Amino acid sequence: MSDQNQTTPAATPNTGSDHPKPDGFFDQPGTRTAIWIILIALCAGFAIAGFVIDLHGYFPIEEFGVFYGLFGFGVFSFIVLVGQHLRKILMRPEDYYDE
Amino acid sequence: MNELIAVLTSPGVIVIIIALLGLGLGGTARAGLYLAGIAAAAVALTRYEMGFVVSLPLFEIAGNSIDLTPLRVDKLSFIFALIFLIAAALNVIYAWRIGDRAQDVAGLSYAGAAVGGALSGDLLTLFIFWELTAITSAVLIFAPGTKQSYAAGMRYMVVQILSGLFLLAGLSMFAASGRGLGFEAMSLTDAEGALDYAVLAVFLAFGVKAAFPFLHNWLQDSYPKTTVTGAVVLSAFTTKLAVYALARGFAGTDILIYIGATMTIFPVFFALIENDLRKVLAYSLNNQVGFMVCAVGVGTELAINGAAAHAFVHILYKALLFMSMGAVLYRTGTTKATELGGLYRTMPATTVFCIIGAMSISAFPLFSGFVAKSLTMSAVGYEGMFFVWLALLFASAGVLEHSGIKIPYFAFFGHDSGKRPKEAPPQMLIAMGIASALCIGIGVFPQYLYSILPYAVKYEPYTAAHVVTQMQLLLFAMLAFALLVKFKLYPAEVRSVNLDFDWFYRVPGRNLLTWANGASRATWNALSGICTQRVQALMARIYAVHGPEGQFARSWPIGFMALWTAVLLAFVLVLSFVA
Numbered sequence: 001m002s003d004q005n006q007t008t009p010a011a012t013p014n015t016g017s018d019h020p021k022p023d024g025f026f027d028q029p030g031t032r033t034a035i036w037i038i039l040i041a042l043c044a045g046f047a048i049a050g051f052v053i054d055l056h057g058y059f060p061i062e063e064f065g066v067f068y069g070l071f072g073f074g075v076f077s078f079i080v081l082v083g084q085h086l087r088k089i090l091m092r093p094e095d096y097y098d099e
Numbered sequence: 100m101n102e103l104i105a106v107l108t109s110p111g112v113i114v115i116i117i118a119l120l121g122l123g124l125g126g127t128a129r130a131g132l133y134l135a136g137i138a139a140a141a142v143a144l145t146r147y148e149m150g151f152v153v154s155l156p157l158f159e160i161a162g163n164s165i166d167l168t169p170l171r172v173d174k175l176s177f178i179f180a181l182i183f184l185i186a187a188a189l190n191v192i193y194a195w196r197i198g199d200r201a202q203d204v205a206g207l208s209y210a211g212a213a214v215g216g217a218l219s220g221d222l223l224t225l226f227i228f229w230e231l232t233a234i235t236s237a238v239l240i241f242a243p244g245t246k247q248s249y250a251a252g253m254r255y256m257v258v259q260i261l262s263g264l265f266l267l268a269g270l271s272m273f274a275a276s277g278r279g280l281g282f283e284a285m286s287l288t289d290a291e292g293a294l295d296y297a298v299l300a301v302f303l304a305f306g307v308k309a310a311f312p313f314l315h316n317w318l319q320d321s322y323p324k325t326t327v328t329g330a331v332v333l334s335a336f337t338t339k340l341a342v343y344a345l346a347r348g349f350a351g352t353d354i355l356i357y358i359g360a361t362m363t364i365f366p367v368f369f370a371l372i373e374n375d376l377r378k379v380l381a382y383s384l385n386n387q388v389g390f391m392v393c394a395v396g397v398g399t400e401l402a403i404n405g406a407a408a409h410a411f412v413h414i415l416y417k418a419l420l421f422m423s424m425g426a427v428l429y430r431t432g433t434t435k436a437t438e439l440g441g442l443y444r445t446m447p448a449t450t451v452f453c454i455i456g457a458m459s460i461s462a463f464p465l466f467s468g469f470v471a472k473s474l475t476m477s478a479v480g481y482e483g484m485f486f487v488w489l490a491l492l493f494a495s496a497g498v499l500e501h502s503g504i505k506i507p508y509f510a511f512f513g514h515d516s517g518k519r520p521k522e523a524p525p526q527m528l529i530a531m532g533i534a535s536a537l538c539i540g541i542g543v544f545p546q547y548l549y550s551i552l553p554y555a556v557k558y559e560p561y562t563a564a565h566v567v568t569q570m571q572l573l574l575f576a577m578l579a580f581a582l583l584v585k586f587k588l589y590p591a592e593v594r595s596v597n598l599d600f601d602w603f604y605r606v607p608g609r610n611l612l613t614w615a616n617g618a619s620r621a622t623w624n625a626l627s628g629i630c631t632q633r634v635q636a637l638m639a640r641i642y643a644v645h646g647p648e649g650q651f652a653r654s655w656p657i658g659f660m661a662l663w664t665a666v667l668l669a670f671v672l673v674l675s676f677v678a
Binding site for chain 2: 005007023024026039040042046047050053054055057058066067069070073075076077079080081083086087089090091092093094
């Protein structure tokens, strides 16, 4: 396919200097700060909303204003922090199956 | 005769015939014909009245007439057939640029077989389409022509054919016991509570294709090894045909609730540590099908609606995610997270489409996953199954981790790989664009999806409580991700392969087979050696007695002969006296 694998290396490879200048929009420090602010503001907003509106669910635990927030935060951290240890048991070199 | 015409003009058969006609055409002509054929099949499908069936008497066995129902259109089969046709059309557009004849023909035949399977009203017709999906889809796995894809394709074939054999065994037992071949709701136990082996065989056939735990590895083994377009095609049909079959045959079967809940949870951990992003999507597929299987197990009207709606939207956003990874593979030659990152700079459109797929699968409000998954969650909650509900909620956060964040983050953001690939080709962008539009459209206007669900829907997904709780779950999980990355607690990707259940048949199983092969050969050699020795010894003995040097070959003196003649004469004399 003529147009396949059309990848050119970055114009200024980041390995070239000790302090590479980030070139992408999402790598600018300003953008990153903005993302943090928006994310924390949204979390705070929906946490407050959880206490303001009536959260009638199927189970009593759902009525606690930030149950879903805490559950999401806890489960996500659990999956990442505990799950990565599976590598100790399951990880093998890429050519393990020798195919 | 009318029945035969009805079967030949049924959507599944139309698609298969069109697929075969495409064999003789060039790339663009083939794609055009295929889109026209799929449109014709879609028109045929929508013109049926709900409850339409075609029946054919097959033969009589033990006084019972065995009938075939090659076509049955009701609300359950309709929604699955419809989404299979939509997926087929997206696949054709996506694959247009690449235009590989074998893959195009196999891919569309596969879609046709899935449509035919969803519309079959008896187990024998289902079996035929079931096997056809196995064979046509295997072509896609063999397509890259590498040693890995060949080996994975062979394993895939073995598993898929095994599923077909289970189905054949089950339907044979059905026919033999005079129950007919109708594909209706069935129960694993009979009236006295004893296990029904015919039903069990059918259940296992469906379980293999739905990738139940321990039967799931064919999926993660084969899908990541296929071509750019192959994975997109494969992701749509096989497992969702199995979900349809389970919904038709086993709605309300309790064990499915626990099988489904297990399926939602364990792939989350495998997806976390996996380096190949298409394999992450394969684990994610497993997890999503788990939600549907769980809903089928609950079996209420709300739950079956949940399973069908989830299958419908899942096919779209999973195809979208596989398409975006396909575009990355097409342009960079890899989908390994270790070799990717920062691609948003030069592939912005693909990045946006991938994020739309990621937000849909994570069930953000206004995206398709939200309006479908909440049906299942509510069905489980309504039945008061607290721990199952908690497991599904756990898995929902897991989906956000591997499909919502990991896929777009490691491919398009994360550390800069230095790769600057061109944007995906226009045909691929068009296919991704349509899939994205459908994901958002269904999320914003769920009533159109709800109107084609198997049962009437009295459900409002956009309540304040529902939106707030879901946003909390997702946003706080994203906050956890941001903090984990910030404090360098998120595991870096590693070039590696991770063991899963398939290790048991790929290493010890294979060793056992090699050993058994060697052992049987050694046994055979030993046995034949013993036999040969015995026969040789016998021959040597016969030779010693009868051979030229043997006892019987000795030359005897004349006197000896005369003596024996006298003895014989004397014997005859005595005999005549006695007589």
